[in-house]
Amino acid sequence: MENALCRRTAVALLVVAAACGGGAPSPSPVAATADTLHLPAPADSSLRDDPMSRSIRRGLSLLTNTRDSLPNHVGAQLRCVSCHLDQGRRAFAMPWVGAYGRFPQYRSRSGEVARLEERINDCIRRSLNGRALPTEGPEMRDIVSYVSWLSRGTVSGKRVRGNGIDSLTPLVPDTARGRLAFAQYCARCHAPDGQGMLAAQVANAGPPLWGAGSFNIGSGMARVRVMAAFVHRHMPFDQPGTVAEQASFDIAGFVTAQPRPDFPGKELDWPNGDPPPDVAYATKARRSAAKP
Numbered sequence: 001m002e003n004a005l006c007r008r009t010a011v012a013l014l015v016v017a018a019a020c021g022g023g024a025p026s027p028s029p030v031a032a033t034a035d036t037l038h039l040p041a042p043a044d045s046s047l048r049d050d051p052m053s054r055s056i057r058r059g060l061s062l063l064t065n066t067r068d069s070l071p072n073h074v075g076a077q078l079r080c081v082s083c084h085l086d087q088g089r090r091a092f093a094m095p096w097v098g099a100y101g102r103f104p105q106y107r108s109r110s111g112e113v114a115r116l117e118e119r120i121n122d123c124i125r126r127s128l129n130g131r132a133l134p135t136e137g138p139e140m141r142d143i144v145s146y147v148s149w150l151s152r153g154t155v156s157g158k159r160v161r162g163n164g165i166d167s168l169t170p171l172v173p174d175t176a177r178g179r180l181a182f183a184q185y186c187a188r189c190h191a192p193d194g195q196g197m198l199a200a201q202v203a204n205a206g207p208p209l210w211g212a213g214s215f216n217i218g219s220g221m222a223r224v225r226v227m228a229a230f231v232h233r234h235m236p237f238d239q240p241g242t243v244a245e246q247a248s249f250d251i252a253g254f255v256t257a258q259p260r261p262d263f264p265g266k267e268l269d270w271p272n273g274d275p276p277p278d279v280a281y282a283t284k285a286r287r288s289a290a291k292p
Helices: 002-021 051-064 116-126 138-150 175-185 224-234 245-256 284-290
Strands: 105-107 112-114
Touching: 051 138, 105 116, 112 116, 116 138, 175 245, 224 245
Parallel strands: none
Antiparallel strands: 105 112
């Protein structure tokens, strides 16, 4: 096992070295002034040794150690904080700050008004390729407690700059360039084969970006625009904001074109026929609307 890990790490380092020193284009730095900005949230020191504080802490633990804590509900080798960075506080990384006051909300993907619990389960089923938690169970209660606590002091129903994910002008991705850019920027943390790295192998180890251990096709991160915005603002993890917009779209085009788990029922998404243009699968409503 150790020899296999060593060989895999060596391959990763060789690929990165080749990409960075073997004629690959130099990175085009972009402004990174807000790339690690945190939205205002309560301080950890405000928590006490009382039932509510314990529920909040357990909720954070579940979100931070999702696969280990909820093995029967997580199929991917990711955690909630793989995308919701810095414990859900990082701006433009789909932060949980303020999320509690924005639910219930209408979701065009389902065509229904969803509660926060349903939105959390949607992430578990899609981004973690797992099974939904009981909405009235203790795990869901503690996760909601953390999101509620993190949202204290925010205005209910109001979105502020940094909520959600960044918005980039759409660019046409080039998957051939994306393969090279992936080797240059991503492989040292996510492995040359995109299957992720272990903390024992490399610092800032990243989760799988495709294959059986990654998010499934129904995840928002499987959309080119979403992934490109995330890469552009937050990656590489130790040098956020250093990947140019075109390179981010190239990487996103390459990664989203790789095989990943299916999401049964995806054809029922966006029942009103209004899917975003970068959704990678056909829906019944869109097919019906396209018929003469």
